[in-house]
Amino acid sequence: MSSLKRRLFLILLAATGAIWLCATGWIYVSSRSELEHVLDTRLQEAARMVHSLVAGGNIAAAAQAATLPEAAYERQLSCQIWSLDGRLVAKSGGAPDEALAGPAEGFSERVVNGEPWRVYTILDPGKGVRVMVGDRIGLRDRLVRDLVAGLLAPVVLIVPLLGLLIWISLGRGLKPLHAVASDIATRDGEDMRPVAPAEAPAEIRPLLEAINGLFAKVEAARRQERDVTAFAAHELRTPLAGLKTQAQIALAAHDAPTREGALRQILISVDRTTRLVRQLLALAKLEGTPSPPADTAGETDAGALLRDIVRQTARPGATQVVLEDALDALKLKGDREALHLLLRNLHENAVEHMAGGGTIAWRPCAGGLCVEDEGPGIPEEELPLVTRRFYRGRSRSGSGSGLGLTIATMAAARAGARLTLENRGDRHGLRATVVWLRGAA
Amino acid sequence: MRILVVEDDPILMDGLKVGLGLAGATVDDVATCADARAALAAGRFDAVVLDVMLPDGSGLDVLATLRARGDATPVLLLTALDEPPDRVRGLDGGADDYLGKPFDLDELAARVRAIARRGHGRAGPLLRAGALVLDPATLSATLDGQAIALSRREFAVLSALMERPGVIRSRMEIEERLYGWQEEVESNAVEVHIHNLRAKVGREAIETVRGLGYRVRGPA
Numbered sequence: 092m093s094s095l096k097r098r099l100f101l102i103l104l105a106a107t108g109a110i111w112l113c114a115t116g117w118i119y120v121s122s123r124s125e126l127e128h129v130l131d132t133r134l135q136e137a138a139r140m141v142h143s144l145v146a147g148g149n150i151a152a153a154a155q156a157a158t159l160p161e162a163a164y165e166r167q168l169s170c171q172i173w174s175l176d177g178r179l180v181a182k183s184g185g186a187p188d189e190a191l192a193g194p195a196e197g198f199s200e201r202v203v204n205g206e207p208w209r210v211y212t213i214l215d216p217g218k219g220v221r222v223m224v225g226d227r228i229g230l231r232d233r234l235v236r237d238l239v240a241g242l243l244a245p246v247v248l249i250v251p252l253l254g255l256l257i258w259i260s261l262g263r264g265l266k267p268l269h270a271v272a273s274d275i276a277t278r279d280g281e282d283m284r285p286v287a288p289a290e291a292p293a294e295i296r297p298l299l300e301a302i303n304g305l306f307a308k309v310e311a312a313r314r315q316e317r318d319v320t321a322f323a324a325h326e327l328r329t330p331l332a333g334l335k336t337q338a339q340i341a342l343a344a345h346d347a348p349t350r351e352g353a354l355r356q357i358l359i360s361v362d363r364t365t366r367l368v369r370q371l372l373a374l375a376k377l378e379g380t381p382s383p384p385a386d387t388a389g390e391t392d393a394g395a396l397l398r399d400i401v402r403q404t405a406r407p408g409a410t411q412v413v414l415e416d417a418l419d420a421l422k423l424k425g426d427r428e429a430l431h432l433l434l435r436n437l438h439e440n441a442v443e444h445m446a447g448g449g450t451i452a453w454r455p456c457a458g459g460l461c462v463e464d465e466g467p468g469i470p471e472e473e474l475p476l477v478t479r480r481f482y483r484g485r486s487r488s489g490s491g492s493g494l495g496l497t498i499a500t501m502a503a504a505r506a507g508a509r510l511t512l513e514n515r516g517d518r519h520g521l522r523a524t525v526v527w528l529r530g531a532a
Numbered sequence: 533m534r535i536l537v538v539e540d541d542p543i544l545m546d547g548l549k550v551g552l553g554l555a556g557a558t559v560d561d562v563a564t565c566a567d568a569r570a571a572l573a574a575g576r577f578d579a580v581v582l583d584v585m586l587p588d589g590s591g592l593d594v595l596a597t598l599r600a601r602g603d604a605t606p607v608l609l610l611t612a613l614d615e616p617p618d619r620v621r622g623l624d625g626g627a628d629d630y631l632g633k634p635f636d637l638d639e640l641a642a643r644v645r646a647i648a649r650r651g652h653g654r655a656g657p658l659l660r661a662g663a664l665v666l667d668p669a670t671l672s673a674t675l676d677g678q679a680i681a682l683s684r685r686e687f688a689v690l691s692a693l694m695e696r697p698g699v700i701r702s703r704m705e706i707e708e709r710l711y712g713w714q715e716e717v718e719s720n721a722v723e724v725h726i727h728n729l730r731a732k733v734g735r736e737a738i739e740t741v742r743g744l745g746y747r748v749r750g751p752a
Contacts, residue, residue, distance in 0.1 A: 325585070328612035329541045332634035336547030339637040343554055353550065360543045483587055 095268075096261050103257045111246055118242055123235045130231060131198065134168070134211040138224040141170055142213045145220055169208075173221040180220060191225040200228070267292050271299065283310035319378070322481050323371050326492065330364040363492075366439075370494040373432055374480075377501045391427050393460055394419035397453055400435045409448025412438075421455050424527055425506030433502035433510070436495040437462050437523050443495070444521070459508060461524040468514040468521050477512065499523070533557040533648055533668070533691070534709050536577045538568040538594065539610070540586050547637070548581065555641035556671045556687060560712050565589040572598055575708070577605055578648040581640070584611035584622070592625050599626035606647035610635065645669060652695050659694040661748045664733055666691050673733075680732050685710055689725045693738065693748045702745035 169186035173179055179188065192199045192210035200209050210225035271286055285303040334357060341353040394414060401412050423430050441451045444466030452463045469477055476482050478500045481493035496512070503510040503525055511524045535552055539545045540563040549559045560575070562568050565588045572580070572594070580598075584591040595607055606629075609622040614632025622630050628647040631640060645668050649657070659666040663676045671687050673680050682690065692709045693701055703722045710725075711717050718724075726746060730738055739747050 325612040328633040329544055332612075333541055333544035333547050335634045336544060336551050336637050340547060340551050340554065343551075343637075349550060349554075353547070356543050356546055363543075 096265055099261050099265075100254075100258055103261075104254055107253060107257070108250065111250070115239065115243060115246065119235070119239045122238050126231070126235055126238070130226060130234075131209075131211070134198075134209065134224050134226055137168055137170070138211045138213050138222050141172070141224060142215060142220075142222045145172060145215070145222060146218060169225050169227075171223045171225075173223065175216065175219045175221060186225075191223045194221070268295060271295065275302070283307075283313075315378070319371075319374070319480070326367060326371075326481060327364070330360055330367065334360050334364070367492040367494070370436075370492050370498055373498050374494060374501070377429075377432070377498065377505060389427065390422040390424060391430050392419065393421035393423050393455070396423070396427075396430060397434060397438075400431070400438050404435065404439055404442060406442070408445075410442055410445045411448075411450045413450055413452040415452070415454040417455050418453060418460065421460060423460075423506070424529075425508065429502045429505035433499050433506060433508075433525065436499040436502070437510075437525075440495045440499070440523075441466065441521070449520075456524060457526070459524065459526040461522055463515055463520055463522045465518065465520045468519055469512065471514065474512055474514075478510075533578045533645070533688070534576070535559050535579050535581060535644060535648075536568070536571055536575070537561045537581045538565075538586065538591060539563065539581070539583045544633075548640075551637045552581075552641060552644065555638075555645075556668060556684060556691075557641075557644065558688065558709060558712050563587070565591070565594050568594045569597060572603065572605070578651060579644050580605055580607045581610050581644065582607055582627075584609055584613055584618075592622065595622075595626050604651065606651040608640075608643055608647055610640070642669065654695070659691055661694045661697050662737065664690075664694070664737055664748075666694055675733055682729070682732065685721075686725050686729050686732075689722065690729055690733070690738075690748075693746060697748050700741050700745045700747045705745070 168183070169191065170183040171179060171186055171191055172181045173190065179190075182188070187203050189203050191203055191208050192201055192212045194214075196212050196214045198209065198211055200207060202208070207228040208225040209228055209231070210223050213222045215222070267290075271291055274286060283306045285306060286299050291299050337353045337356045337360065341350050341357070344350040344353060394416075397414050397418060401414070438451070438453075441462055441464035445451065445464055447466075449465030451465075454461060454463075473482075478496045480497050482497075483493040496510075500510050506527075507529060508525050508527045511526070513522050513524070514520070515522050533556060535557045537545065537548045537552070537559055539548060539561070542563075545561050545563065549561055552559050557578075560571060560577070562571050563586070565586050568582070568586075568591075582591040582595060586594075591609065591611070595609075598605065598607070607627045608629040608631060609627045610631050610633065611618070611622075612633045614630070619630045628650070629643050631643060645657075649655070649668075657667065657669060659668065665674045666687070667673070668691060671682075671684065673682050673687065673690070688709055689706055692706050706722050707717055710721065726738060726740075737748060739749065741747060
């Protein structure tokens with residue numbers, strides 16, 4: 092993990108350092124050229140002065156005079172006066188014996204005795220002399236170096252100070268980030284309050300808003316989970332109370348019929364509770380798993396699936412189930428498990444409301460299939476409510492969990508279909524229609 | 533003891549009816565708020581066992597209407613919602629007791645007996661009249677310390693009279709205590725039970741007030 096502070100610090104330090112370096116380089120180059128210019132001018136002037144002295148006849152004094160003004164700076168200049176025929180006429184003290192320059196007039200550079208020199212030469216054919224005034228380049232470089240070193244010395248002192256300053260400023264600048272981080276870090280897992288983005292700097296506001304969005308989503312998911320769990324716990328309590336009461340009666344009853352009655356009630360209750368638990372698990376599964384992509388889902392034979400379901404849910408009674416032959420030709424799209432949940436819960440719902448007997452009819456219809464029962468139907472004002480979790484209706488038959496139609500609706504969505512409930516127009520009863528959204532099943 | 537049970541789960545309802553019956557109570561059952569209101573308006577009950585989450589509303593609303601019209605019938609709330617705030621809301625809403633599901637049948641019976649007893653203005657668990665002592669918890673009776681065997685119905689008749697000693701109870705009132713709505717009332721059942729009771733506890737213990745009903749004399 093990289094530290095933003097360290098990263099910023101290094102970047103700022105490098106940038107500042109680079110700017111300082113460039114500035115220093117620039118100063119070095121420009122000082123050097125300025126200095127060269129000044130020194131060259133001096134060479135030229137010295138050469139002219141010597142030449143004018145030579146022209147006056149005082150050759151030895153002339154060679155010496157050229158170096159005098161420079162006594163303070165280590166005899167920097169050296170002077171040679173040559174005759175045109177190549178004889179050294181005079182030289183300043185400390186000047187080498189070898190010629191400092193070639194025969195040409197003007198500026199030139201040459202290595203003499205392993206030392207580089209910069210020389211200005213004046214040729215005077217009238218007097219028959221050649222005046223050469225030279226500078227050691229090593230000395231010139233030392234001058235430039237000293238100048239630049241004088242400039243760099245404060246930099247070396249300032250850079251650590253600057254670094255410290257940058258470090259402290261970064262600490263202060265990043266304080267809001269730390270505040271937000273410690274706010275989030277010190278929370279317990281339950282605390283999903285939004286992080287206050289209003290007080291945060293604009294740069295991290297998008298991040299905070301994203302975090303808050305995530306918080307909200309997590310909180311909503313958890314609330315739903317809590318709701319379902321709380322509902323489930325409450326829903327299980329009543330059947331458990333019934334079971335316990337009936338068991339206590341079976342234990343306490345003195346006569347066989349009471350005991351048998353209680354035991355029978357226990358059996359019925361266990362069946363219903365089993366179904367409730369199965370439905371809760373189905374609901375949890377439907378809510379918990381993301382829906383599979385539609386194109387990977389296979390096709391299921393409606394007739395075969397319904398025959399399976401009718402066999403699984405068969406119970407003794409006067410209820411008849413009619414499966415139209417055309418269902419065998421109907422292929423249903425979607426996840427097989429979702430289809431099974433959908434059709435099974437619709438079928439169970441129909442069976443549930445047919446205590447008085449009658450016919451449950453499954454048949455294909457435009458874009459899907461439908462089932463009609465001959466139960467009491469659902470009061471119109473309750474139709475929009477019955478697919479809510481645990482909604483049982485005012486005229487409940489008593490044994491439903493209030494989850495069947497919720498599961499059917501969710502399973503239909505999972506299978507890429509939509510469930511519609513309506514009361515039958517022709518007689519008492521409910522018609523549940525499943526229509527596939529993308530083309531017929 | 534005649535009790536109204538308001539509960540929408542058929543198996544629990546059956547259990548309460550049979551279980552409280554075994555504890556000596558006559559139970560009337562309804563499954564919705566509307567039926568509960570109608571039953572409470574029509575009949576007199578010694579206690580009400582009321583579920584809170586009912587298909588057509590909240591039992592708390594039924595309780596509120598009951599208390600609003602000044603009915604002091606003892607009410608025990610029996611519900612899956614038994615967090616402390618739910619209990620507080622129920623008790624402050626006029627309930628006399630609160631029991632969460634699932635519960636113990638014996639405890640429920642004892643609590644119902646307790647609130648019914650308070651409803652009759654009595655604190656002691658035993659019913660006394662002269663030498664006769666009834667224990668509603670065990671459905672047992674003693675006369676001068678000697679146990680006497682009473683049938684469930686005989687016990688119900690005798691306890692109806694002994695709950696308010698000195699007060700005349702009509703035949704109708706006693707019948708109400710004996711039979712739930714669904715039960716067929718035998719025409720001269722009360723007379724037969726009184727006759728049998730007199731044979732067991734003594735003629736003078738139960739007095740016939742001609743044209744009005746029966747009464748037992750208050751404790752000596």
